[in-house]
Each structure stands twice: as structure tokens, then as C-alpha cells.
Amino acid sequence: MATQSPQILQSVGIDIGTSTTQLVFSxxxxxxxxxxxLVPRFAITDKDVYYKSEIHTTPIDxxxxxxxxxxxxxxxxxxDGAGISPNDVDTGAVIITGETARKENARSISARVAKFSGKFVVATAGGKLEAIIAGKGSGAADLSRRExxxxxxxxxxxxxxxxxxxxNGKAIDSCCVNVGGRMLQIDKASSRITDISEPMRLVLSDLNLELRKGDRISLDVLRRICQRMSAVILECLGMIDPSAxxxxxxxxxxxxxxxxxxxxMMSGGVADHVYSPRPNMTLEEAxxxxxxxxxxxxELANLCRTEKIPLVKPLETIRATVIGAGAQTVDVSGSTILVDEKLLPFxxxxxxxxxxxxxxxxEATIARQVAQSITSFxxxxxxxxxxxxxxxxxxxxxxxxxxxARGLLKGLEPLVRKTLPLIIVLESDVGKVLGQTMRALDSQLNIVCLDQLVVAEGDYIDIGKPLAGGTVVPVVIKSLVFETKQVE
Amino acid sequence: MDKKTEDLIIESVIRQLMETQAQSAENNFRAGPESNSRDSGSSSEPNTLEPMDVIGVENPHNLEALKVMRKTSPARIFMGRCGARQKTASYLNYMADHAAAIDAVLMDVSEQFIADNDLFKVKTVVKDKDEYLMRPDLGRKLSQESKDEILQKGEKGKQVQIIVVDGLSSTSIEANVADAMPALIQGLGTYGITVGRPFFIKYGRVAIMDEVAPLLDCDVVVEFIGERPGLITAESMSAYMAYRPDHNTNESNRTVVSNIHRNGTPPTEAGAHLATLVKKMIDNKASGIKLAALP
Structure with missing residues (x-):
């Protein structure tokens, strides 16, 4: 009820990137x-990141x-360092970023991490959610809302x-591009190339450069590569005409x-150098x-200056993704809903x-269109x-x-026959009355009827066990709408 | 310039002014779209008012920002102005909303509504609207005839009794009860809770439930009552509830869900929510702050 004291959710964020692995608790x-x-309305009102791990180099076999x-x-x-047991964790996200080659075993990792840490932890290795999480962690989402x-x-x-x-605080677009600071690995002592990633070969061929593992690299060549990659980022942002x-x-x-x-805004490990560029950087520094x-x-900082791009400083740079994962992924449903608790989580x-x-x-039109929408799946x-x-x-x-309610029951008859739960996600605040009406029609139904959530065709949704005395459920909506070329 | 020419000029200027004024007033009325997004107080409300959910500010620095802020509040913001004053359209909207509020208080709930919703009608000891408004104490007492009628047509010993009370907005009762009440009854049904035949009480105040419960020997009274109307809406309804109310009940024993209307908590969803609240009251034999304090 109204006087109910706030509930604290323990959240973990784990970011396993190409170069670094980090963890935060909030x-x-x-x-x-x-x-x-009034009818209660629950919201996440405060996000306190109280433990930030070291920035570890991602272990590679x-x-x-x-x-x-x-x-x-x-x-x-x-x-152990934070003094937290995986059982204490209520929610959070595990993000596995980086280039496709290293994502071969990403799936097995997500499954294992999710089991390892808590009741409602989201695992992902997809570009769109990562981009949104990073933008929330960097403060870009909040800035757009404030201004x-x-x-x-x-x-x-x-x-x-x-x-x-x-x-206005909401993600409207996203993309993911193979540009990063570790696509070329160089031994700092000898200036020799130790590894060239697949996407880097595309960059090199675009520049007509022939570089092999073991070659010694010069500052000039490295600078040309970085300039080209900076341009690609601005091309993707729509600030320069796109190239092949x-x-x-x-x-x-x-x-x-x-x-x-x-x-x-720029975040991520490279961003620190965008906001505090060093003039006359030596090869050793680079x-x-x-x-x-x-x-x-x-080089990205230089290019932004030449192109007169209005850069705003983020709240977080290298930690943006992990902070977003730890504090910004979970949402809550409306507070008048109908759920069979024993069915969750999904x-x-x-x-x-x-x-x-x-x-x-x-009724007949509803039934027909609902039936159609599920057969296409x-x-x-x-x-x-x-x-x-x-x-x-x-x-x-x-x-x-x-x-x-009658139209939905008819349209979802194949699900009912297989005793699969009926999961309805409404935008209008009528989740509870619709759930009760379906239940009144058939008391044996397994129902999860949520409201005040906006989903889209192609989204995937995670639904956790009820919180706040059963009034709300935590949800994560994973949108894949913009991903047409996503490789996993 | 002689006196005659001067008079002629003045006369023609005044005539012109009056014509333009009449025209612009007409335009103001015509400007609004057919479908008005605001609450309609009654079917006789003119539907030619300009909608209020528009941004009236001219040449705003950031129109997007105003649109986002406009959505956060039903208040009269970003209406624009003419010099130091509001625009005619704002003023007309204000007058219309004020009139709707007065209508909501002074009109009666129609017989048609009572028949459509399968209610029967009883009355407090209040004689008329004037007495109702000036003597709140009388709105809390049922007349003897009404008590007899309730005992005759009502059902004793059910767990829940629903009553519909005009309160300060007959408009809100007519706008919401037909959706909220069946949702509530359905919800109570899924919990296996019994409900007595609902009825309507004319000229009632919140505490009228204190007379109803002992009369029918029910556990919980759910009272739909019209809220005092404002300029945002005249259609807002409250649901007051109490566990076994009687003449010793004080206000802290009552639970209320307010702001039930199409732009607040939707009436159907409110009905479903009330069913859960009533179940909690019956399970815990409590209402009001005692219920709120439960974990």
C-alpha cells in the first residue's frame, strides 16, 4: 500500500569486453x-553504484x-571482494561485447554466468542492447531527457x-561497428605487431597497407590507420558521408x-583519450x-575538432557499459497486473x-489476427x-x-491446448482487469498479464518474479528491431 | 473637418470594429475540431471549443521540450497569451470547464442510469440539493423509508455490499460506474467473495456507508462516490471502503482509491484493483491505516 517502505534490489553488472572485463554492484x-x-505506481527511484571492480584484462586462451x-x-x-554472495543478487546484466571471432563461445558463457549470479540476470551478446546500456551508463540518455x-x-x-x-531519455536508434582500439595489437617494447583482427584487415586494404604479424610499425602508419577508423565512426554517426x-x-x-x-558523447576505453588528447603523442605513448x-x-578528438562536432563529456568513459548493465537494464511493469507467480521467471x-x-x-477479428500473429512464429x-x-x-x-479477453482466448487456443502460459503485455493500464476477465472465462488458465510496457515486433522479453509484495514484476525488453546483420 | 464628417468617420470605424470582432469570435468557435479531446461534461456541451492539449506559445525556443512537458500535466500550461492576458480560446475553455463542474454538482443522476445498471434507488434524509450542500451531516443519514426498502430489496449477510452515491458529481457516477462496478464484481467472483445487490443512494456523503453495513450485516462496503469536480475534470470518482463500518467508524478506518476516470486510473482497471484490495480487507479483517500498515 501507500505506506509500504521502499524495496532495495541488489543488482550486478558484468561487462566482458574485447580488452577489459569489469564488474559493478549497485x-x-x-x-x-x-x-x-491513488492506485500505487512503482518506479526505480534511486540507483547507487557502490562497488566498482578493478578494470581487468579479459582472459583469452x-x-x-x-x-x-x-x-x-x-x-x-x-x-568475494565485495562480500556478496550470488544468492543475494536480485537483478542485473551480463554483457559480452567485442568482435565476433571472440564471441564463438559467448553463448556458453552467458548461460554459466546467469546461473552463477542470481535470480534475474540478463545475458546478452547483441549489439543493440549494448549500445543502449552504454548510452544509459555514460549519461547520454539522461542528458537527452534533461535538455x-x-x-x-x-x-x-x-x-x-x-x-x-x-x-527525451528513450533510445530511438542504434548500431554497432567493428572499430576499436585493440584491433591491432602491438608489443610496446619492440613496436612489433603481435595480432591483426579480421576487421582490421579491411581497414588495411582500404588504406593499401600491407602489414603482417611481426612487422615493426611506425607512428605515421599507425596514425593513418587511426585517422581512417575515426572517420568511420563519424561516418556511422552521420557526420561525414559514408564510405564503402x-x-x-x-x-x-x-x-x-x-x-x-x-x-x-563518446564513452568506452578509448574515450578517455578523446576528452584529454595529448599533443605530439609518441609511439611509446600510443x-x-x-x-x-x-x-x-x-585522432578522433582531432577529427571532431576539424569537423566542429559538439562533444559533451560523459559521466563515465571506460565504465559506461558496466555501470549501465548494473544500474540501468531493469524496468518495472505497471502496478495493477495479474501474474501466476509460480510460472516466473521467463x-x-x-x-x-x-x-x-x-x-x-x-471478437472474431481479434481471434483471427491473434492466431495469425503466432503462427508466423x-x-x-x-x-x-x-x-x-x-x-x-x-x-x-x-x-x-x-x-x-474472449478474442484472445480464441486466438491463443493452440497455446491453451498445450497448457502454455498466456503472456499478454499491454501499453494501456488495464492488465489486471483483462487478466481477471480471462481467468473468469477459464479458471484453469496460466496467465501473466502485464501493463504499461511498450514492446515491438521482434523484441524479446524477460520477466522476473514479482516484487513489492506482488504488485510489480521486473522486466527487461530486448529490442532487436534495428539489427538486420547481427552475427552471433 | 466639420462635425458631420467627424461623426460619420467615427460611426464607420465603430461599425467596422464591431464587424471584425463578431467575425473573430465566430472564427474562434469554428477553429476547434469536431472531436474534442477534453472530458465532455454532458452531451449538450458545445463541441467547437479549441482543444487544450495544444501548445499555444508562439515561436517557442524548443517546441519539442514544451510538447514533452505538456504531456506531464493536465494543468493549463503553455496556453499562450495576448499581451498580459489569456487568449479568448483559453478563457472560453475555462468558462466551459467551470460550467461543467457546476453541472456535475447540481445535476441529478438520471433514472435511465439507475435502470441500465440494475440498481434500485434510495435516499438520505436530505430534502433537496440546497439542503444537501449546506447540511453535510444530513447526507450521512438514511431516511426510514430507505432503510425499509434496503432491507426489502437488498441482500443481508453477503460479504461485500457495493453502493453508488452521487456525492458532489453526478457526472462522474454516470461516466464510470458502468465500467468499474462489473469489473469489481467479476474480480470478487474470481476470489469467491459474495456480493449483495448494489443500490444507489441519492444525496449521500462518504459516511453513509456507516448506516448501510450494520443494516445489511456485510463485512466490507465499497462506496462509489462522485468527487468534488475541478477545472481539469468533472468526471473523477472515488471508491471508499471500510471493514465493518458503523457509527463508531472514523475516517482513518476508511481506504480510498481516488481519481478514477478515463484520464486517471481507468474505471475497469480500478474495479479489478478494488477486488484485490477488498480481498485483502476480508483476509486481514482491517481497512484504512491499519490495512496500509500491513506488510
């Missing part, structure tokens, strides 16, 4: 923000893949750059750019981390959107859990709700 405060006499055992030793040590503007954030890591665009190289390096579809970006991160930052439920222009208030003999997204803020009379 406390999220879940509180009823509605005045006493001899075949240049993620060394899972060593990564787990490292995570265990940080849990009512459009802010783009480029999180430049070791192997990839994740670009997220925010308007940018198209080759993009992991996802490019930004739609059907909006005007007001300001730009390769101090056995890669080209510092010089890439330097992970990676695909979302079907039966109606594009509002819900037709006719699965062959009828291989039916799995699926969520029905009902969009739009619409006013429903009680008769409308009854029509909708």
Missing part, C-alpha cells in the same frame, strides 16, 4: 511514487577465444563501437538518421597498452504484435512460449475488455 530503490489515495575458467575465477574474486534533445553516444571499446541515439569501408565494418544496419542529432587505443582517441520470450492500428473491438507442432504485445493507449469499457 542498489536500486523500488518505491511507490503515487500519492496515498591460446586459440584467441574467451578463457571461460579464468573469467569465472575473476568474477568469483570480485564477488529535451537528441544525443548520440558512441561507446568505443577494444573491438567494437556501439552507437546509441537517445531522444564503413558499410563493410558495420555489424548491424546503419543508423536511420531520420532525425537531427543535437550533441554527441602503444602503452600494447594496442592503439590512445592514438585512436587522439527468459527470452519472443513478442508477437497482432494489431498495428489499435485493437478492433470484434512457429510451426504448430513446435509451439513455445510467446508473448502478445498490445500497443496503444486506448480507453476500454468493461464490454471492450470482455470482447478482448
Amino acid at each position: 542498489r536500486l530503490t523500488l518505491k511507490n511514487i503515487a500519492p496515498g489515495s 591460446t586459440r584467441n577465444r574467451l578463457d571461460i575458467d579464468k573469467i569465472f575465477d575473476l568474477i568469483q574474486a570480485e564477488f 529535451f534533445s537528441i544525443v548520440a553516444n558512441a561507446d568505443i571499446g577494444g573491438g567494437t563501437s556501439n552507437i546509441g541515439v537517445f531522444k 569501408l564503413a558499410t563493410q565494418l558495420l555489424v548491424t544496419a546503419p543508423l536511420r538518421l531520420n532525425y537531427k542529432t543535437d550533441s554527441f 602503444t602503452q597498452y600494447n594496442d592503439m587505443g590512445p592514438l585512436l582517441g587522439n 527468459k527470452d520470450i519472443p513478442v508477437a504484435i497482432p494489431f498495428v492500428d489499435g485493437i478492433p473491438m470484434d 512457429y510451426e504448430s507442432d513446435a509451439l513455445e512460449k510467446i508473448a502478445i504485445g498490445l500497443l496503444g493507449e486506448q480507453h476500454f469499457s468493461f464490454t471492450d475488455i470482455q470482447v478482448l
